[in-house]
Amino acid sequence: MEDIQFAPGEPERRAADGDFAYVREMGARLADGYEEANRRARTYQEQLARVVRVLALTPGPESLAELMRLVDDKRLPTHPRELASLLAEHQRPADLAAAVFRRPGSWTPYTLEACLFHELLLRGVDVRDFPPPPSSHPLSWLPVRRRDFEAGARFPTRSLDGGSGGCGTAMPTDGRVDPPVPRTTERSALRNAVTVEEHEALLSAPHSGDWGHCDAWVFPLDGALAPERVPALLPALPMPCTDVGATARFEVALSPLEDVWQLLFAAASMGGVYTGGVYGAWGRRWAWCSMAALSGAPVGADAEEVERRARETTWFRFEADSGWFHNEIGADFGIAALSPDRRRLAVLAATDTD
Numbered sequence: 001m002e003d004i005q006f007a008p009g010e011p012e013r014r015a016a017d018g019d020f021a022y023v024r025e026m027g028a029r030l031a032d033g034y035e036e037a038n039r040r041a042r043t044y045q046e047q048l049a050r051v052v053r054v055l056a057l058t059p060g061p062e063s064l065a066e067l068m069r070l071v072d073d074k075r076l077p078t079h080p081r082e083l084a085s086l087l088a089e090h091q092r093p094a095d096l097a098a099a100v101f102r103r104p105g106s107w108t109p110y111t112l113e114a115c116l117f118h119e120l121l122l123r124g125v126d127v128r129d130f131p132p133p134p135s136s137h138p139l140s141w142l143p144v145r146r147r148d149f150e151a152g153a154r155f156p157t158r159s160l161d162g163g164s165g166g167c168g169t170a171m172p173t174d175g176r177v178d179p180p181v182p183r184t185t186e187r188s189a190l191r192n193a194v195t196v197e198e199h200e201a202l203l204s205a206p207h208s209g210d211w212g213h214c215d216a217w218v219f220p221l222d223g224a225l226a227p228e229r230v231p232a233l234l235p236a237l238p239m240p241c242t243d244v245g246a247t248a249r250f251e252v253a254l255s256p257l258e259d260v261w262q263l264l265f266a267a268a269s270m271g272g273v274y275t276g277g278v279y280g281a282w283g284r285r286w287a288w289c290s291m292a293a294l295s296g297a298p299v300g301a302d303a304e305e306v307e308r309r310a311r312e313t314t315w316f317r318f319e320a321d322s323g324w325f326h327n328e329i330g331a332d333f334g335i336a337a338l339s340p341d342r343r344r345l346a347v348l349a350a351t352d353t354d
Contacts, residue, residue: 052076053160056086064091064099071112080112085279088119089158093130096120101131114139118281121146122153139285143303149258153265155280168266169333171319175254177231182246188236194218194346201293202348204286205264208278209271212326212352215241216293224342227254227314233345234318234336241324241334241349249321260315260335264290272352273331294337294346312340326353 006026014022055067064087070076071083087096101113114133121127124146133140154168194202194217202216217239225233231252235242244250268290269283270276277283292301295309318334319325325332331352338345 048076050160052083053086053158056083057090057158057160059090059092059095061095061099064095068099081115081279081282082276084112084115084119084281085155086158088116088123088280089155093120093125097130110134110137115279115281118142118284119279122150122280122284123155124151139281141303142285142288143307147307149256149261150265150284152258153262153280153284154270156270156276169263169330171251171317172253172255172259177228177252177254177316178250179232179235179252183232183235183250185246186236187238188233190219190221190237190345192217192238193220197299198293201289202346204289204293205268205283206272206290206348206350208282208286209268210275210277211267211272211331211350214348214350215239216349217347219345219347221343221345225338225345226342227338230314230316230336230338230345234316234347235320237345237347239324239347239349241322241347241351242318242320243324244320244322250318251320252316252318255315255317255335257310257313257315259317260294260337261287261291261310263317263333263335267333267350273329273354290348294335294348296337296339296344296346309340314338314342324349325351327351328353 011023011026014020014026052067052070055063055070076083087100096116100116110133113131114137117127117130117132118139120130121144127144132144198218199216202218203214206214217237219237234252235244235250242250264287265283268278268286269280271278278286288303288306291310292306295306295313297306297309301309314337316336316338318336319327319332320334321327329352332350334347334349336345336347
């Protein structure tokens with residue numbers, strides 16, 4: 001406040017005297033000071049982030065111990081999920097077990113521990129000696145053992161000056177079941193019946209990754225639908241993402257569960273074109289959430305029930321040259337899921353561009 005060049009109550013007194021030009025000048029000085037303070041705050045924030053990054057990305061118990069002292073002493077504004085991702089990428093699990101988890105008298109946010117647990121789990125670390133998130137934490141819903149379809153999850157590679165990563169949405173060459181061309185242009189009579197709650201859950205992965213655009217649909221079927229009929233049905237459904245006419249590109253592939261989960265995880269954890277995503281732990285959570293909604297798991301289902309349904313679901317990947325997809329830099333994907341009883345078809349599509 002020492003930088004403010006007027007006494008308390010002066011704006012009111014000047015205004016009462018009719019000196020409104022002086023009041024405006026006060027506002028101008030304050031606006032300049034506010035802009036400078038923001039610039040200085042951004043500089044401090046950037047330099048602090050670099051210091052944290054240096055300590056986190058330098059392997060070894062010494063750098064890790066100093067980082068945790070900084071966390072305890074200053075209660076850093078660095079988001080715990082980002083810090084957990086950096087630590088899991090560059091520090092030894094044994095050092096993390098000693099320096100981060102349940103240290104007496106520490107201020108380590110329990111969110112940091114919860115995120116680090118899942119970051120390590122996804123990287124194949126044996127986490128039996130690490131405390132899982134407490135039941136009060138949202139990540140406690142997730143399985144405390146990595147599932148086979150989660151093996152091989154992709155992570156960005158970070159350095160002091162940035163990182164590299166990306167969702168990687170290219171259509172697989174295996175399992176292709178593209179419908180023959182020309183296709184029928186008659187639209188299906190099926191109607192989208194997605195609820196608000198379903199829609200929100202379906203979009204969990206790309207929405208959390210801040211993709212440019214994403215949408216979802218749920219089509220109750222008149223009867224049990226054979227999986228081999230899905231490729232021809234998809235371009236006929238009343239969805240803008242598949243409105244391609246009779247001859248434009250429409251690619252479909254039967255996909256194993258692990259490919260679908262990896263795509264959902266990458267979409268959430270690494271994000272869209274210009275975003276960093278929500279990192280590994282929360283990327284796992286939102287991937288499971290989208291997977292649950294796609295497979296038709298009931299609201300409130302536990303992870304075991306979601307996994308059972310996901311394994312019994314028939315999964316498809318698709319891409320199309322429709323006006324809905326940007327189709328510019330490979331940041332487009334579509335997922336279709338035929339429920340275990342084959343009476344429900346759920347679709348999730350996302351697109352992004354620079």
